[in-house]
Amino acid sequence: MKKEIPLLLLFNVFAVFNAFTQTPKDSLNFYLDNAKGSKKVTYLKRAITLLEDLKIDSLIQQTSIEYAKESYFAKDTLGLTFSKNKLQNHFKRSKDSFSLAKAYHFAALNHKIKNNLDSSFYYYQESKKIFIGLKDSVETGRRLLSMAILQVKELDYLGCETTAVEGLKYIEPAQDKEYRTLISLYQTLGNALGHLNRPQESRAYYIKAREMAKFNTVTSRREVNYLNLYNNIGATYVDEGNFDKAIALFKEGLRFDSIAIKYPRQYQNLLGSLSSVYFRQGKIDKAISGYKTVLEGRKKSKYVYGESVSHSLLAEAYMKNKQYNLAKKHAYIGLELGKKTRNNEQVLDCLQFLTELTFGETAKKHFKEYVQLKDSLFTRERTRKNQFAKVIYETEKKEKENTSLKVENQRKELLIKSEKQQKTIGFLVAGAGILFIGFGANIVASRRKKILFEAKLLQVEAREKERQQIAKSLHDEVAGDIRMLHLKLEKSNQLEEANSLNIIKDNVRNLSHQLSSESFDKVSFKDQIINLVSDYFEPNFRIKIHGLDTILWKEINNSIKRTLFLTIRESIQNAKKYAEATELILSFSGSKKNLILEVSDNGIGFDVTANKNGIGLKNIRERVEDLNGVFTIDSELEKGTTIKIDISKNGK
Amino acid sequence: MENKIKILVVDDHQLVIQGILCSLKDIGDFDVVTTNSCDEAFLLIKQSQNTKPFQLLFTDLSFDNSTEQTKLDGGEELIKAIKNNGLDIKIAVITGHTETNRVYNVISNLNPNAYLLKSKCDAAEIGFALTKMLANDYYYTHEIHQKIMRRNIVQIQMDDIAIQVLKELPNQPKISNLEGVIKKSDGSIVKLRSIETKLANLRTDLNANNNTDLILKAKELGVID
Structure with a gap:
């Protein structure tokens, strides 16, 4: 139980802590859940602010887009700018270009609302570019559609055609999933082509749009689509002069069940179109009554733009019917409403009618206005076209530059890569080279060493030969002569002299034997050592040999053996003669490369530093060092002396 | 004359030969032939095989009179040649060499019937060795014996x-x-x-x-x- 108390406490603290931290989250959830209806915009905006505070990036993007949409529908430019800024910030933090593309999109919408069409066009273009980079074909297609619609508005039909066709490339593969965009694209394209006097092509796209319309799951919208298309397709026949077919289509549209109530706009359009066909056919009265019905409907639904069109058409019809007052009246209203709604087409028409309907100064004034407007429209149209073209051109140029830069980059990367590879290869080659050189140098060095060693061996052998010759002459000539003398002295009874001469003879003989090289090939080195030791062995001077069997003497060079032999002999003689030792130990040991001999006695020892090591030891040291060996001597007074020889078996 | 023992003495020093001859005369009546070179000694032994072979050989080990033409340039070579040719003759080494190495080499490889030292040798010893050899036995002079013994000791110690x-x-x-x-x-x-x-x-x-x-x-x- 006791244990649970602190646990419980901890839990409590945790819960409290949780409660605190969860407060903003709770309200966030509340805002997001309840962002519906009239409060949607407000809640969304609050949610975004909270999300930013809580740094929940993933939701910021989504919510901002949602908020922007709502703002656009409400024509709230401030809301759009707000969303745009949030998305731009989000992009800066997360580097998610989708956010940036959307920010451009909303900037475009913002400008569209403000009627800054070229700015809008520019931002659509920017947004489109990013979506192309993101390979988001749906968004790309939608931007292209928006651009195409803008171009139609600015009467840039050719530009529109290009843009729409490009949009189709992105949207058509998606087929029914993007039917709305696709339908709009087809319609926009058809519209543009209609204006370009290519009714057949226009109709083909309208028909395509009609095929796609079946995918529209919302019944009312689907029906609107169909009705619009009746109108549009009919218009293409009108353009071709095929009035009968056009009338049939318009009438078919108008026969739609309770169209006047359900879809007044479509009804008005169809009726308007039908009436204009009648007008063209010269059935002026029929046209006027149609136009009037349309005007009534439009007045009811306060579709001012449409009203201006209707007035303009009525003016034209009355004029044809020579009812000039009525014509004048409608022309003035049409002009006024046209100006109000920026419906330049109608304004121009009305001005044209008025020029004809009025006289004198009034007519002049209208004509002047007409010409001015026409001119300004023309120049504006041209500059717009140019601007759009420029935007597209520059973008394309940039894209080209980008691609060329990309290619350049790739080339550079490849170059860097290959350079890197070359570098690594270079390093490897260099490393291998160094290794090779090192190896070679090593071989050369070892070879040189070997050659030097061999040369030394030869030198040693040559010296040995010399020694043997001296020994021989000592033995044969000097010792022989002494023996003769000895015998003579003996015969002449000079025994004392004879004895001392005998000693000299023995000394010379010994010297000769010492100098002469024993025949190493006849007796094994092991036996030679034993023999050598035997020569000096006495019960009161015992010599022990260790490790003589551990070395394969056959593999050891004769010069080394000779040196070892002489070292042992010299050491034994020293130990026996000077050191007064009673025991001497010879130890042989060796590794794969080296051969070590240690000779230690229990004699009186001597001062190693006293530089009077005697000619014997000096000779030994020289012999050992001639063979690249190491000679060390260690002596302690009253304790004994140890000589150590470390010789490499092959001179390395 | 028919039953006289035939002996060959080889040494490069005439004085030594004289000494040995003197000693042998003291011991008994022998048919002694002397020579200064190993090559001649080998030839004499070989030639006598079919007529009247030598029974004993006294030889030194080192010969200073060897030249370029010399085939057998020392006692060891002579003994080796005799052994290699399967010639039946008892061999005594009479030399000044006392180094164990040479002694051991000669004794272990060439197995002579006697090993005598010039410096310590007298007629009595030569006579004793001669008797031993003729009895197919071995005789090493005391000093050589000591050498061999010491060598054995060294070896035993190892x-x-x-x-x-x-x-x-x-x-x-x-x-x-x-x-x-x-x-x-x-x-x-x-x-x-x-x-x-x-x-x-x-x-x-x-x-x-x-x-x-x-x-x-x-x-x-x-x-x-």
Whole structure:
């Protein structure tokens, strides 16, 4: 139980802590859940602010887009700018270009609302570019559609055609999933082509749009689509002069069940179109009554733009019917409403009618206005076209530059890569080279060493030969002569002299034997050592040999053996003669490369530093060092002396 | 004359030959031939094989008179040639060489019937050696004997098992008790049979009559403490 108390406490603290931290989250959830209806915009905006505070990036993007949409529908430019800024910030933090593309999109919408069409066009273009980079074909297609619609508005039909066709490339593969965009694209394209006097092509796209319309799951919208298309397709026949077919289509549209109530706009359009066909056919009265019905409907639904069109058409019809007052009246209203709604087409028409309907100064004034407007429209149209073209051109140029830069980059990367590879290869080659050189140098060095060693061996052998010759002459000539003398002295009874001469003879003989090289090939080195030791062995001077069997003497060079032999002999003689030792130990040991001999006695020892090591030891040291060996001597007074020889078996 | 023993004496020094001749005259009546070179000596021995072969050969080891044309340039070469040709002749080495190396080399490889030293030799010793040789026996002069013995001692000292046997033998009442006590360097036990063989060899090497004598000799010679 006791244990649970602190646990419980901890839990409590945790819960409290949780409660605190969860407060903003709770309200966030509340805002997001309840962002519906009239409060949607407000809640969304609050949610975004909270999300930013809580740094929940993933939701910021989504919510901002949602908020922007709502703002656009409400024509709230401030809301759009707000969303745009949030998305731009989000992009800066997360580097998610989708956010940036959307920010451009909303900037475009913002400008569209403000009627800054070229700015809008520019931002659509920017947004489109990013979506192309993101390979988001749906968004790309939608931007292209928006651009195409803008171009139609600015009467840039050719530009529109290009843009729409490009949009189709992105949207058509998606087929029914993007039917709305696709339908709009087809319609926009058809519209543009209609204006370009290519009714057949226009109709083909309208028909395509009609095929796609079946995918529209919302019944009312689907029906609107169909009705619009009746109108549009009919218009293409009108353009071709095929009035009968056009009338049939318009009438078919108008026969739609309770169209006047359900879809007044479509009804008005169809009726308007039908009436204009009648007008063209010269059935002026029929046209006027149609136009009037349309005007009534439009007045009811306060579709001012449409009203201006209707007035303009009525003016034209009355004029044809020579009812000039009525014509004048409608022309003035049409002009006024046209100006109000920026419906330049109608304004121009009305001005044209008025020029004809009025006289004198009034007519002049209208004509002047007409010409001015026409001119300004023309120049504006041209500059717009140019601007759009420029935007597209520059973008394309940039894209080209980008691609060329990309290619350049790739080339550079490849170059860097290959350079890197070359570098690594270079390093490897260099490393291998160094290794090779090192190896070679090593071989050369070892070879040189070997050659030097061999040369030394030869030198040693040559010296040995010399020694043997001296020994021989000592033995044969000097010792022989002494023996003769000895015998003579003996015969002449000079025994004392004879004895001392005998000693000299023995000394010379010994010297000769010492100098002469024993025949190493006849007796094994092991036996030679034993023999050598035997020569000096006495019960009161015992010599022990260790490790003589551990070395394969056959593999050891004769010069080394000779040196070892002489070292042992010299050491034994020293130990026996000077050191007064009673025991001497010879130890042989060796590794794969080296051969070590240690000779230690229990004699009186001597001062190693006293530089009077005697000619014997000096000779030994020289012999050992001639063979690249190491000679060390260690002596302690009253304790004994140890000589150590470390010789490499092959001179390395 | 028919039954006289035929002897060949080879030495490069005429004085030595004279000395040997004098000594031999003191000993008995022999048919003695002398020569200064090994090549001639070998030729004489070979030629006499079919008529009246030499029975004894006295030879020095080193010859200073050898030239470029000399085939056998020393006593060792001569003895080798004789042995290689299967010539039946008893060989005595009479030389000044006392270095164990040469002595051991000659004795172990060429197995002469006698080894005498010029410096210590007299007619009596030559006579004794001669008798031994004719009786198909061996005679090494005392100094050479000592050399060989010392060599054996050195070798025994290197033999760890031999040393163990010599040290342990006085402690054990029976030889069989040594089994299990004597161990090889790797720790394994040496069998009784091997111990007995080792003891026999040691007795021979140290010229001992029995095991007690062996221990005494070993102590005397400094093999063991």
